[in-house]
Amino acid sequence: MRELKLMKGNEAIAHAAIRCGADGYFGYPITPQSEVMETLMAERPWESTGMVVLQAESEIASINMVYGGAGCGKRVLTSSSSPGVSLMQEGLTYLAGSELPCVIVNVVRGGPGLGTIQPAQSDYFQSVKGGGHGDYKLITLAPASVQEMADFVELSFDLAFKYRNPVMILSDGAIGQMMEKVELDEFKPRWTDEYIEQNHKWATMGKKKGDERSVITSVQLDASVQEDFNHKLQAKYREVEENEVRFEKIMCDDADYIFVAYGSSARICQKSIEIARAKGIKVGMLRPITLYPFPVKELQELAKQVKGMLSVELSAGQMVEDVRLAVNGKVPVEHYGRFGGIMHSPGEVVEALEQKIIGE
Amino acid sequence: MADTNTIISPENLVYKKTDVLLDNVMHYCPGCTHGTVHKLIAEVIDEMGIQETTIGIAPVGCAVLAYNYLDIDWQEAAHGRAPALATAVKRLLPNKNVFSYQGDGDLAAIGTAETIHACNRGENIVMVFINNGIYGMTGGQMAPTTLPGMPASTCPAGRDTSHDGMPIKISELLAQLPGTCYVTRQSAHTAANVRKTKKALRKAFENQQANKGTSLVEVVSTCSSGWKMSPVQANKWMEEHMFAYYPLGDMKDE
Amino acid sequence: MARAKGAIVVDTVQCKGCGVCVSACPTQVIKLADAVNGKGYHYAYMENPDACIGCTSCGIVCPDTCITVYRAKPVTV
Structure with a gap:
């Protein structure tokens, strides 16, 4: 229960x-x-x-x-x-x-x-x-x-x-x-x-007679083997990107602008949406739940609808680079965020939206 | 009198390669002590009947590919981190036999913290420590265990102790920790010494089965390529120089 | 007097000619060949087979486990 x-x-x-x-x-x-x-x-x-x-x-x-x-x-x-x-x-x-x-x-x-x-x-x-x-x-x-x-x-x-x-x-x-x-x-x-032995043959649980042994390693002295392994890893990452993107859309349906924010910044932005909408600014939010894989397709879709995006992060601007890559110049993307341990207020975020995105 | 051809028959067999050793040709240089110690571990695993329950943790250094030679499950660690891996493997699989295999750079330089704390917690594991006083794989640089005056590629005029300090006797240090139950220093350059080293390894694995704590078997070793000597000269040089600073024998046996 | 009589078989393909077995042999049975194997090593071989007592010292010290040792029951000489 x-x-x-x-x-x-x-x-x-x-x-x-x-x-x-x-x-x-x-x-x-x-x-x-x-x-x-x-x-x-x-x-x-x-x-x-x-x-x-x-x-x-x-x-x-x-x-x-x-x-x-x-x-x-x-x-x-x-x-x-x-x-x-x-x-x-x-x-x-x-x-x-x-x-x-x-x-x-x-x-x-x-x-x-x-x-x-x-x-x-x-x-x-x-x-x-x-x-x-x-x-x-x-x-x-x-x-x-x-x-x-x-x-x-x-x-x-x-x-x-x-x-x-x-x-x-x-x-x-x-x-x-x-x-x-x-x-x-x-x-x-x-x-x-027993479950691990049956389902995860690669695990080092001791080599049973007649079984393949398990060797956990990341060393490959042969460069071509290493390149093949890297191709395998990249194929796995493409699969992850295809299947595991997670995000939440908040009030995006009628939005002219969106915040892109995750974690505690996304919590702050929910209040910012309230403040902005009270002022007549139709803003929504895309909250990535998976940062890798990043919700690239969803941002591309939103870029067809909105006039600009503000990446709100407690940093000097990191995720904003991925937002820009996803949107690829289609709409303006700016960053706002306090950092070094200071958190932005919801009002600051709205001001940033007005100055950096709407004001342009 | 029997001639050679009649002697070579199965009923007269007295020494052969254990099945725990794989047929892969070892990548080690001629005369390298790693090969001898690999074989001893394989023989101990064979004789104790623990091939199915032993997990080895390989280091970074010449023995990084140790898993190519012993037919058991292995994990290959980052440089110096083998004792941390071994800690988790043993705690999560307490009925398995777990050993780390590390050189002097791995165990006594970059991994000193992991080594000391695994021993201090008394992790119920075997640590095999190959001490040849040099970094073999990277081309013969000075190790924490390089002897005073001994040349290496990063101290071509010999280790200057006023600049680099004295070589670290890490086994003596580890013997001070209550978590270790058995700390011994052996060599593998003569048949008699090889027998003693094998006995020490067997005792170390038996200690683990008796839940006694950490057993450390140091093997003073040669690196003929790094030392720039023939394998036979290297053995002689080791006897004459290494044993004075790294005396053989048990430091602790509880 | 009874003396053990032994013999060794060297895997001359795998032998790296390090010579550790030569110095380990108490009865000077082993030598390194003038010829080389496929890797260019002067491999070990029994130069004086009659002297071998099958003590296993060479096998024990061989880092590449190239030597198999046989020992016949002691015979009276």
Whole structure:
């Protein structure tokens, strides 16, 4: 039975992980997401579901523990915030290169460097463009509520295993720290080793007699083999782009303008829509739920209808580049956003729309 | 008196390649200790009957392709991260036998944090540590374990300890940690030493089955290409120079 | 006096001619060939087969596991 509770976004991640039958969590403390591991440690899932929870010595170790666990076909996750996720980039490219399914939660804070501990969305490029070396992609989901923090954990595991690819939940300090009511899913059992052995032959569960052995690796010394592998990865990404685009359209039907915003910026923009519409400006919003794959087709459709788009982000302008690429010059696309840990107000966003888009 | 041809018959067989070793020709240079230690691990796995339940974690370095040689499940780690992988594999599959296989650059330089903390947590794993005092795969650069005065491509005049510090005795350091149950240093250059190393590896895997904590088997090794010597000269040089700084024997056996 | 009598078979295709077995042999049975194998290595072979006691030292130290060792029951000489 689903249960209604009041909790922080970070806590919802932890509860959802236990309930969806995750096998392991490996993490390292960093503000503003430490409640994820704190909640897991308080819940003691190793006594109930058998889930392993371990505090690693660094984010480098935790992402590599995730690699080890994922290599065994187990459903494992980690969480961190921006500086910690930077440390994980090595692990992420190896995970992508070895085609290992896992979930990484980034509760983003302001940067660069040690930055601030307040919310930001300035890790967009790092998440959707690769982040580490080599041609790879992370499927990236952007929750805009505590409910979505919870719901996206199981969804992320499903996508990760469907495509054998790491999945990033790109949240921010606001969604992580805010308390909202959340309906938690019922407890589901963890996969048995037998299930993994039958369904994920690639996993290192020990080489059974007569079976092919499993080798998890990302090294290919032969360049032509490496190129073939890259073609295979790219084909997989095209499939992801074809099948997994998720978004929400809010008041777009009659819109002359739209905001493009995700996560906490999308929450702010909902109020901005109200303010703008009260002033007679017909504005709607496209909220990408998957940042990779990006809702390119939907934006192309909207570009036929609206006079301009404002990409609203807690960054100096990152997603705006993808919006412009999608729209390809058809309508003006501008960026507005506060950053470094400051959040824009709904009124500021409307002013930006008036000045940068409508005013032209 | 029996001649050679009559001796070579199945009933007289006393030593052959274990089936746990695959038929792939090893990419290692002639005389490389990696080959010998791979074989010993394979023999121990064979003799303990744990081929179906053993998972190896390969390093970055010359042994990056170790998975081509032992017929078991493997994961290939990023440079230095093998102990982190091994930690998760063992915790999620506590009934499997898990070992990491790492060189000195991997275990004692870039992966020092992962090494120390896996040992400090007492992860119930085996760590095999090949110490040849040099970076082999990248072409013979100075390692954390390069001896004072020993030349390498990034210290062509020999390691200057006033500039680079002394070589790290990481096994001695790890023996101090309560999480390790067995820390030993062996070599594989003579038949007697190979036998001792095999015994040490067997003990390490048995410790894991007895849930005793981390076992570390260091093997002082040669790198004839990196050292620019013949394999036989390298063995002699190792005896004369390496063993003085890295004395063989058990540092801890609990 | 009873003495074990042995023999070895070297996989001359895989042998890399490192010579570790030559120095490991207590009875000087093994030498490196003047000829080379397909990879250009001077492979190991039994130069003095009569001296082999089948002790397995050469096989044990061989990094490429190229040597198989046989030992007949001791015979009285």
